[in-house]
Amino acid sequence: MAYRETEKMRQRKARARQNILECTQECVASGGFRSARITRIAGLAGVATGTIYRHFESREELFAEIFRSATQREVDKVAEALAEPGNAISRLEAALRQFAERALRSPMMAWALIAEPVDPRLEEERLVYRRAYAEHFEHAIRDGIAEGTLPDQDARQSSTCLVGAISESLVGPLSPTLAGQNTLSGDDKHRLVDAILIFCMQGLTGTRR
C-alpha cells in the first residue's frame, strides 16, 4: 500500500471546497444563479471545471448548498431578532426590519434568494425556507396572542401573509433592472422599510402604531 488520505490532504480538500463555495457565492451575489456558469466559477476559483465536480455532485447541488447556507444565515438573523427580550410586537417589528434591511443591503443576493427564477430543485428549497421564516413568525405571533399583545388570529396564516407582504414589497426594488439600479437612496430604503412595517404591524395588531 502507499497513499492513504492524511489530515493535511483532508484539510487541503476542505479548503478547496470552501474556496469554490465562496467563489460561487460571489458569483451569485454579483449576477444571480443563472449567470453563475461553471466556467466562470472555476475561473474565479482558479481551478478547472472538472475540479468542481470532484467536490460537488452537480451544479444544481452546488447551488443548493449556496442557497441553503445563504438563506439559513438570514433565517438565523430573523430568529435572533425574535429571541431578543421584549413583547411579541416589538420583536416581530425588529425581525421584519432586520429582514428587509439586510435584503436591501445585498440586493442582488437577496433577489437571487427571494425572487430569481430558478430550477425546480432550488425552487423547492425556497419553499422550505419560506416556511422556515413563516414558522418563526408564527411562533412569535402565538407568543403575542398568549401574552395579550396581539388579538387572537390564525397565526399560521398571518405569518404566511407577513412573508408574502414583505417579499413582494422588496421584489420591485430588488429586481435587477436593465441598466443602473440602486435607484434607492438610503433614505428611500428607510422609508420603504417603514411603510412595509406599518402595513404588516397593522395586519397583526389591528392598530396603527
Add this chain to the structure above:
Amino acid sequence: MAYRETEKMRQRKARARQNILECTQECVASGGFRSARITRIAGLAGVATGTIYRHFESREELFAEIFRSATQREVDKVAEALAEPGNAISRLEAALRQFAERALRSPMMAWALIAEPVDPRLEEERLVYRRAYAEHFEHAIRDGIAEGTLPDQDARQSSTCLVGAISESLVGPLSPTLAGQNTLSGDDKHRLVDAILIFCMQGLTGTRR
C-alpha cells in the same frame, strides 16, 4: 399574378393561430410553461412544429401571449369586482376573494401565472401584471381613504402588500406537489380564503371585521 390573400384564407389562418393558442393554454394549464414543449403543443394542435413558427415569432413570444391573455383575464375580474357598487372595503374584499377563489379553481394555471419559475422575458411580464393588480387595489384604497372608510395610509405600499400576502398564501396550496395534490377540499379552500381576507382587511382597516 395569381395568388392573393383572400378573406377565407385570412380567417383560416386566424383560426389556426387561435387553435394553437388554445392548445398552448391547455398545455400550460395542465403542466405549467416548462412542460409545454413545442412538440407537445404542435401534437395537440394537430400541426407540425414548423407551423407554430408561421404564427408566432418564437416559443417565448407564444408564451408571452398566453401569459398576457390569461393574466389580463384575471386582472379584469379583479377590476370588475372593484367596480361594483359599495364602499371601498366591501369592494376590496370582494376583489381579493375573487382573485383567490379563481386561482384555487384552476390551480395549475394559477401556479404557472403566479409562481412557476419562468424565463426572464415572462418574469418581466409577471412584474408588469403584479403592478397592474396593485394599481387597481391602490385606486380602491384611495377611494376608501377619501370616503373615510379606510384610515389614511400609503396606498401604493398597502396594495403591494396585499398582492404579496395573497400570492404567498396561495403559493403553498397551488404548488404542484410530487404526487396527488388538490389536498384541499372545498371547505379547506373556503377557510383559506377567509383567513387570507382577515389579515388583508385588517392590514387595510386596522380592525377585525
Add this chain to the structure above:
DNA sequence: ACAAACAATGAACAATGATTCACTACTTGA
C-alpha cells in the same frame, strides 16, 4: 389547366453549457 404565391411540413440543424474521462501531476508510506 396553369403558374404564381403562399402555407404547411418535419427532419436536420444549432446553440448552449453542464458533465465526463483519459490523462497528468501530486502525495504517501515503504
Add this chain to the structure above:
DNA sequence: TCAAGTAGTGAATCATTGTTCATTGTTTGT
C-alpha cells in the same frame, strides 16, 4: 526512489430543445 492511489485538468462529449428551411401541398386569378 518507487509504486499505489488520489486530486486536478480541460478538451471533447452529450443532451436537450428551440428553430430553420428545402420540399411538398394548396389556393387563387386568368
